[in-house]
Amino acid sequence: MALKTEEMILNMGPQHPSTHGVLRLELQLEGEIISNVIPHIGYLHRCFEKHAEAMTYPQVIPYTDRMDYLAAMYNEFGYVLAVERLMGIEVPERVEYIRVIMGELQRIASHLVALGTYGADIGAFTPFLYCFRDREKILHLFEITCGARLLYNYIWIGGVSQDLHPDFIRLTRDFIKEFRPNIKELNDLLSYNQIFIDRTANVAALSKETAINYGITGPNLRASGVKWDLRKNDSYSIYDRFDYEIPVGSGERGKTGDCWDRYIIRVREMEESLKIIEQAIEQIPGGDVTSAIPKRVKPPAGQIYTRVENPRGELGYFIISDGSLNPYRIKVRAPSFVNLSVMGELCKGWMVADVVAILGSIDIVLGEIDR
Amino acid sequence: MIYDWLTEFTGSEIIAAFIQGWLPLLFFILPFVLVAVLAERKVSAHMQDRLGPMRVGYHGILQTIADLIKLLQKEDIIASANDKKLFNFAPVLVFVGSYAAFAAIPFSGAFIGSQIELGLLYIVAVTGLVVAGILMAGWASNNKYSLLGAMRAAAQIISYEIPTLLIILTVIMITGTVNLYTLSEMQTSYFWNWMIFGGPEFGLQKFLLIPLMMMGFLVIFISMLAEVNRTPFDIPEAESELVSGFHTEYSGMKFAMFFLAEYANMFAVSAIIAVLFFGGFQSPFGYLGNSLGWEWLVPFEQFFWFTVKGLFFIFVQMWLRWTLPRFRVDQLMAFCWKYMIPFAFVILIIAGLITVL
Amino acid sequence: MLTEFGKVFVFILAAVLFVIIALVVAKFIRPARPTREKLTTYECGENPEGSPWVKFNIRFYVVALIFLIFDVEVVLLIPWALVYKNFGFIGYLVGAIFLILLGLGMAYEWRKGDLEWIRPKIKEPVITKSPPSEQDKENLILVN
Amino acid sequence: MGVYEIIFYLFAAVTLVSAVFVVTSRNIVRAAFNLLFTFFGVAGIYVLLGADFVAIVQLIVYVGGILILLIFGVMITNKITEVDIKTGTIHTLPAAIGVGLFTGIVGAVVLNTEWRVVDSEMPESTLTTLGTMLITEYVLIFELLGILLLIALIGAASMARK
Amino acid sequence: MLEISLTHFLVVSSILFCLGIYGVVTRKNAVMVLMGIELILNASNINFIAFARYGNFGLQGQIVALFVIVLAAAEAAIALAIVLNVYKTFVNINVDELDTLRD
Amino acid sequence: MKSTEEIFSILKEKFPDSVTELLADKPVEPFIEASPLEIDKICIFLIENEELKFDSLMNLSGVDDANGDKEEDEKGLETIKGGTLSVWYNLESIELNHKITLKVSTERENPEVASVAEIWRSADWHEREAFDLYGIKFLNHPDLRRILMPYDWEAGYPLRKDYKNPEFYQGMKVPD
Amino acid sequence: MNLSDQQFTDDNIIITKVEDLFNWARLSSLWQVGFGLACCAIEMMATSASHYDFDRFGVIPRPSPRQSDVIIISGTVTLKMAIRIKRLYEQMPDPKYVISMGSCSNCGGPYWEHGYHVLNGVDRVIPVDVFVPGCPPRPEALLEGLLKLQEKIRNESFGDKNV
Amino acid sequence: MINYLQRFWGGLLTILIGMRVTFKHMFVPAVTIQYPTVKPELPERERNRLYVNMDDCIGCDQCSRACPVSCIDIETVKSIPGEDLGKTSNGKKKALWVIKFDIDIAKCCYCELCVFPCPTDCIYMTDVYEFSEFERSSFIYDFVTLTQEEIKDKKKNFAEMQAKKDAEKAAAAKKSTAGGAEEKAAKKDEPEIKSDSEKEKE
Numbered sequence A: 001m002a003l004k005t006e007e008m009i010l011n012m013g014p015q016h017p018s019t020h021g022v023l024r025l026e027l028q029l030e031g032e033i034i035s036n037v038i039p040h041i042g043y044l045h046r047c048f049e050k051h052a053e054a055m056t057y058p059q060v061i062p063y064t065d066r067m068d069y070l071a072a073m074y075n076e077f078g079y080v081l082a083v084e085r086l087m088g089i090e091v092p093e094r095v096e097y098i099r100v101i102m103g104e105l106q107r108i109a110s111h112l113v114a115l116g117t118y119g120a121d122i123g124a125f126t127p128f129l130y131c132f133r134d135r136e137k138i139l140h141l142f143e144i145t146c147g148a149r150l151l152y153n154y155i156w157i158g159g160v161s162q163d164l165h166p167d168f169i170r171l172t173r174d175f176i177k178e179f180r181p182n183i184k185e186l187n188d189l190l191s192y193n194q195i196f197i198d199r200t201a202n203v204a205a206l207s208k209e210t211a212i213n214y215g216i217t218g219p220n221l222r223a224s225g226v227k228w229d230l231r232k233n234d235s236y237s238i239y240d241r242f243d244y245e246i247p248v249g250s251g252e253r254g255k256t257g258d259c260w261d262r263y264i265i266r267v268r269e270m271e272e273s274l275k276i277i278e279q280a281i282e283q284i285p286g287g288d289v290t291s292a293i294p295k296r297v298k299p300p301a302g303q304i305y306t307r308v309e310n311p312r313g314e315l316g317y318f319i320i321s322d323g324s325l326n327p328y329r330i331k332v333r334a335p336s337f338v339n340l341s342v343m344g345e346l347c348k349g350w351m352v353a354d355v356v357a358i359l360g361s362i363d364i365v366l367g368e369i370d371r
Numbered sequence B: 001m002i003y004d005w006l007t008e009f010t011g012s013e014i015i016a017a018f019i020q021g022w023l024p025l026l027f028f029i030l031p032f033v034l035v036a037v038l039a040e041r042k043v044s045a046h047m048q049d050r051l052g053p054m055r056v057g058y059h060g061i062l063q064t065i066a067d068l069i070k071l072l073q074k075e076d077i078i079a080s081a082n083d084k085k086l087f088n089f090a091p092v093l094v095f096v097g098s099y100a101a102f103a104a105i106p107f108s109g110a111f112i113g114s115q116i117e118l119g120l121l122y123i124v125a126v127t128g129l130v131v132a133g134i135l136m137a138g139w140a141s142n143n144k145y146s147l148l149g150a151m152r153a154a155a156q157i158i159s160y161e162i163p164t165l166l167i168i169l170t171v172i173m174i175t176g177t178v179n180l181y182t183l184s185e186m187q188t189s190y191f192w193n194w195m196i197f198g199g200p201e202f203g204l205q206k207f208l209l210i211p212l213m214m215m216g217f218l219v220i221f222i223s224m225l226a227e228v229n230r231t232p233f234d235i236p237e238a239e240s241e242l243v244s245g246f247h248t249e250y251s252g253m254k255f256a257m258f259f260l261a262e263y264a265n266m267f268a269v270s271a272i273i274a275v276l277f278f279g280g281f282q283s284p285f286g287y288l289g290n291s292l293g294w295e296w297l298v299p300f301e302q303f304f305w306f307t308v309k310g311l312f313f314i315f316v317q318m319w320l321r322w323t324l325p326r327f328r329v330d331q332l333m334a335f336c337w338k339y340m341i342p343f344a345f346v347i348l349i350i351a352g353l354i355t356v357l
Numbered sequence C: 001m002l003t004e005f006g007k008v009f010v011f012i013l014a015a016v017l018f019v020i021i022a023l024v025v026a027k028f029i030r031p032a033r034p035t036r037e038k039l040t041t042y043e044c045g046e047n048p049e050g051s052p053w054v055k056f057n058i059r060f061y062v063v064a065l066i067f068l069i070f071d072v073e074v075v076l077l078i079p080w081a082l083v084y085k086n087f088g089f090i091g092y093l094v095g096a097i098f099l100i101l102l103g104l105g106m107a108y109e110w111r112k113g114d115l116e117w118i119r120p121k122i123k124e125p126v127i128t129k130s131p132p133s134e135q136d137k138e139n140l141i142l143v144n
Numbered sequence D: 001m002g003v004y005e006i007i008f009y010l011f012a013a014v015t016l017v018s019a020v021f022v023v024t025s026r027n028i029v030r031a032a033f034n035l036l037f038t039f040f041g042v043a044g045i046y047v048l049l050g051a052d053f054v055a056i057v058q059l060i061v062y063v064g065g066i067l068i069l070l071i072f073g074v075m076i077t078n079k080i081t082e083v084d085i086k087t088g089t090i091h092t093l094p095a096a097i098g099v100g101l102f103t104g105i106v107g108a109v110v111l112n113t114e115w116r117v118v119d120s121e122m123p124e125s126t127l128t129t130l131g132t133m134l135i136t137e138y139v140l141i142f143e144l145l146g147i148l149l150l151i152a153l154i155g156a157a158s159m160a161r162k
Numbered sequence E: 001m002l003e004i005s006l007t008h009f010l011v012v013s014s015i016l017f018c019l020g021i022y023g024v025v026t027r028k029n030a031v032m033v034l035m036g037i038e039l040i041l042n043a044s045n046i047n048f049i050a051f052a053r054y055g056n057f058g059l060q061g062q063i064v065a066l067f068v069i070v071l072a073a074a075e076a077a078i079a080l081a082i083v084l085n086v087y088k089t090f091v092n093i094n095v096d097e098l099d100t101l102r103d
Numbered sequence F: 001m002k003s004t005e006e007i008f009s010i011l012k013e014k015f016p017d018s019v020t021e022l023l024a025d026k027p028v029e030p031f032i033e034a035s036p037l038e039i040d041k042i043c044i045f046l047i048e049n050e051e052l053k054f055d056s057l058m059n060l061s062g063v064d065d066a067n068g069d070k071e072e073d074e075k076g077l078e079t080i081k082g083g084t085l086s087v088w089y090n091l092e093s094i095e096l097n098h099k100i101t102l103k104v105s106t107e108r109e110n111p112e113v114a115s116v117a118e119i120w121r122s123a124d125w126h127e128r129e130a131f132d133l134y135g136i137k138f139l140n141h142p143d144l145r146r147i148l149m150p151y152d153w154e155a156g157y158p159l160r161k162d163y164k165n166p167e168f169y170q171g172m173k174v175p176d
Numbered sequence G: 001m002n003l004s005d006q007q008f009t010d011d012n013i014i015i016t017k018v019e020d021l022f023n024w025a026r027l028s029s030l031w032q033v034g035f036g037l038a039c040c041a042i043e044m045m046a047t048s049a050s051h052y053d054f055d056r057f058g059v060i061p062r063p064s065p066r067q068s069d070v071i072i073i074s075g076t077v078t079l080k081m082a083i084r085i086k087r088l089y090e091q092m093p094d095p096k097y098v099i100s101m102g103s104c105s106n107c108g109g110p111y112w113e114h115g116y117h118v119l120n121g122v123d124r125v126i127p128v129d130v131f132v133p134g135c136p137p138r139p140e141a142l143l144e145g146l147l148k149l150q151e152k153i154r155n156e157s158f159g160d161k162n163v
Numbered sequence H: 001m002i003n004y005l006q007r008f009w010g011g012l013l014t015i016l017i018g019m020r021v022t023f024k025h026m027f028v029p030a031v032t033i034q035y036p037t038v039k040p041e042l043p044e045r046e047r048n049r050l051y052v053n054m055d056d057c058i059g060c061d062q063c064s065r066a067c068p069v070s071c072i073d074i075e076t077v078k079s080i081p082g083e084d085l086g087k088t089s090n091g092k093k094k095a096l097w098v099i100k101f102d103i104d105i106a107k108c109c110y111c112e113l114c115v116f117p118c119p120t121d122c123i124y125m126t127d128v129y130e131f132s133e134f135e136r137s138s139f140i141y142d143f144v145t146l147t148q149e150e151i152k153d154k155k156k157n158f159a160e161m162q163a164k165k166d167a168e169k170a171a172a173a174k175k176s177t178a179g180g181a182e183e184k185a186a187k188k189d190e191p192e193i194k195s196d197s198e199k200e201k202e
């Protein structure tokens, strides 16, 4: 037999109800205690970077969608920002606003999935469905705008593909109105449930230093008590025009940076995003959205690293252009890719059940990890 | 008594007993499970703003039947690494263990499988079979998830058996009987005679007992939940960790057996709770039959009330399941040893004191 | 005359029969097409790695130990529970002492932490910033 | 040959056959699960002897408790690397012979003794009588058992701990 | 010998008893030895109850059997605890290899 | 808050020989060239120096410069001889909030770069990826295995410009 | 020999009735392997969520393939994953069905051209019953695919590959 | 001791709150769309199966060049001078016979990139999403309206024209034969082509 030692190796995934896709975790157990976790990734390696080298700049956008398919809008956002900076394009006001609105809606949608699946991992299935119910409304907003539910190819270099749908503003207002109470409901049902807190609070607390050294970003970093959000600290687009809070983990229910913090940060971020959207749809100016779209996208030779605060953290595009129509090299700094790498450290000394909780709280998207 | 009637009818006790043995199986358990599974799906669906099965028959009433027939046709896989004998035997053991409990459950004044004197203890005893069966299944599957799940299930069931036993002991002390039939007979006529309201005989004692009984009910209900592995105690089948616990490797009809056993268990525990605290088959307020003078009606009413009570507790179980997250295994154990057992203990001591004063 | 236990026995027989019939019927209907792959143990689509033997948490075992003792005590109390009333307070005392002993054991276990789940200390990940020494390339060759 | 006899022989058979498996089977876990049937059969025999409470206790304690404990013991102390755990047996043959002889002797004695059989009728409800006896004549043993169990509990737990 | 008499029970119990002894002496594995002991105890219990039933001892036989069961439980608990202990120290529990226990 | 020029000057006088040049003339972003085998020492300095404190590595990406001499075989697939592969580091100081970009180049035939995985854990997987896709060996890396491609992938490093796909992988047709 | 593996040449009325019953049972309780691959998996989740509610068709996700009837390949099948998928499929008990959801599992989808690590179509490793187009397919599209599969099952008869 | 009990009751309380929420939802009407019976009407910008209106297609190949997946496969032959292929709806002059216009809808990723560059807006996305198939091959959609004979014919014409490009006067003879060919083809053909060929006879 392969294993005569006292350790047991337990496979989680690639097919596993709660590995959020095709991640494979190799757990080394002693009793039910984890002595080591080895993530095996690449089951969804779709060769994005190779494709990017074979495409023209606009054609890459559909592929960026497919990396983090839960936050497609934001991937496009980041990519087009990079290319625009490379080419020095100024986009119209309206476009900026549209992008921000879309981005924040996407953030809410993505967090909803994260929270829902997290609930399902912990064993509460109902919140999962409530979250998806609310998410459907956001998807509808996207759908009326660009016709797709999940992968939009909406934000283009220098603009957006089409202007907002006439009803968009009204529907968004309605959505915000009916979504606020649902957040409270979610809290009643899940966030403050004693069992849920027992399961998540104090579990796998991630210290500031470790987080930074591992390059953790986004909600996970903030949960560890670092007030670091690119929308404020390295502001891009027009985020500096809105006022909103950056929720930071404070260890209300346990240690700072434990699973519960990571969870609740997302809940609060949704509220903040709602604020941003509200302000944006108040201020949004008129104007043409496709005027700045260049006929031929042909940036000068050079390299650039541009990053945005995607729902999962810092999404960076490192683009090298050789002055031709195709990018010479695109390297994506995927937040989940980096966040997942801390998994091994976090899980040590916890139990199988906790692995699920920890993984869910890190909130990964495999499409983005494997690209 | 159906039994006597059957005896005259068939002329032989054995045959009568056999028929009686099959009665609850065919005319209660199977239909009940079919309904309960559907109900579970419907209840969960409506709690989640869904509809649940809709297309198989009117509002999906035939869904579970379809499931059953489908399971009949599913290939039955015995992985080459399995211990075939035990693997095949485990479902039998589990089902028998959970079904045998029904022998002592008084469905109504007229129908009770066997008025065995030690009914309560007997039911506790046969659950031991289930534990053994689960361990067997888990071990025979030769699969990590199954084995872990089985160990968890066994540990969980046995530890929660203690509070259950203690509370049962309390009830025994107060009522002075272990016979489920007499137990239900005692709490007759009106609902304030139910144990939850301090039992039949009046006086100071009754009112002292009420809070204890409430507490006791809470404890035993939680423990029973744990014994049938329902959320929040469904760690053995925690599908987000151990794929589906000790029946991961089972397919087709054998899996169906586990399924049947689970739901049979659900009803069994609900029935026990109903008998212990809610007057078993007694109606909360007099009988139509008596008031109308139709004696024959009474047993049916009793049966009706019994089923209603059972179903109510099953509904509560479902309700909990679709509301709550799941404990972690160590928290589960801690909960048992640090909350349930001490509580049961205190209840037991105080109740004894009250009864002798 | 069939005793009550006789009926119980019959019940159990009925259950066994039912299961067997069900399984046999299924056997006549269901297909049987085993293949080598199909008969491998399921492990999330991976090849089963290592043995299914689990070095179980010793907790399970201790739980079972404690349970056994408690079980016996409760069982032993049942006859007492039925009749102690007839002996008034004395009768109660007999059982109460017994129970107190039980409680003592329980309290002892609690104090000793036998009811806790063993959990090794969670070590915070440590970050070394020591300059990596120049190292030979052999193991790098192994890597590729 | 009435029902009573049939059932008796049935239980006896179950008990003995499974017992044989227990002591001969080379696979510990199988042995443990066979023990289940032995206990069950013995419980049946108790019932036939009209000791219903003891039978129930047998089920609760042996099947529900000791058996589980044994299985846990097996699972913890054996590396289940393949489905059947082989367990070595020592000097089987002499043991077999010796035990066989012993069985013969005991059997002969049992069969040839003239047992003075008085068919004492069982009291109506064994349980209450047992309870009464526990509280009256056996009260001391009762409490002693309590202490013994307490010691066993503490001892076992502390031993498992270190 | 259709009529079930005391003898039948005694025969059964004696066979069970001997099987127990056989198990005890032949098994290497401590847990298996324990199983043998359980068999023996069961056999003795059958005797107690049988005698109580056929001799006029009222219920004393049963109560003794009850005590025996209790003792058996205690014994099993302790024994298995020891087994576990031994296992932890020697990582095998074959009784014939545990001479090291002495020194 | 320091500009790349200042940082460069600091580095230059600390590591006169291993930090080669600062390219600010290229459009968009200036970056600093360093020598591949010294990069770990430079990084230690960068993270520990009080006024730099580059506590986080945002990104690390390998690049195939494809600047060797190419030769077409029949079927028009080209193989590249000579030239360099390079690795880019994007560093940032969350505390002082400034960034730089480092670049190291190593020759294509035997690409070796000193690993920084011990300094920033985030580099660990990035380096594994660079190794997986470009075959850049990071000296002294904790475990340098393939990360995205299967562990038993024989057919070389996919993101190199002259990568040729194998015909089959475990009996499955590989698209080309 | 068992019913499902038998070939019935003469169309005996009882046999056909039984067939219909069994087909009905199979098609109306298709349990699905709880298993998602990529973007399409999200749409699959959306399909089982409240708005579209797979449960209406009797489809519930089972964590273990041993108890499931249909596997929905929802997303890009990479070479690394293909092996696992094959094993999973093998471990399902007959009768079993496969729905290929989305361009990727149909033929490699957007990645068919330069994807050096993408399997062009899952039907190269396991037999697919229904192809659902779309990238990702709308939940309705998936449901429609399911209905098509049900149609297919309805017309099966004993002795077929699947029954 | 106090917070021991507090924890218990606190837990119980939160559980009850949760139960209240779920219980309320039992009486909230379900949001489910009962798909096969009820079909939601999709927004007008819906992006699903592509459709090409061949009357307007001028075979400029823009779309297939824009497609990142290159799932559009277009082949065209030049029409010989004098052949009138009619105009597109927005008044563009057609100059090419589109003899092959396949879209492998199985590969398409519905990104809509092919729609915008089209000069005549003849390729667009419809809201048809129900077209799952049992066979993969049936996902290749062929939009060409010409028949095989015609395609061969056009090829031939074009080849001949190439061959005799230098000899200008020969072209007239070719044209008449081409007209004849058109006539032959026209017998079994869609109306618009027929109208083309008829126009030619005058």
Ligand code: SF4
Binding pocket: A066, A151, G038, G039, G040, G041, G074, G075, G076, G101, G102, G103, G104, G105, G109, G110, G134, G135, G136, G137, H109
């Ligand atoms: S078909 Fe499209 S949506 Fe589905 S997995 Fe492939 S790329 Fe993602």
Ligand code: SF4
Binding pocket: H050, H066, H067, H068, H069, H070, H071, H072, H103, H107, H108, H109, H110, H111, H112, H113, H114, H115
């Ligand atoms: S929609 Fe996108 S993928 Fe589909 S044909 Fe048009 S361009 Fe190509």
Ligand code: SF4
Binding pocket: H052, H056, H057, H058, H059, H060, H061, H062, H063, H064, H074, H117, H118, H119, H120, H121, H122, H123
């Ligand atoms: S772009 Fe429009 S006109 Fe040009 S070939 Fe495509 S469909 Fe035809």
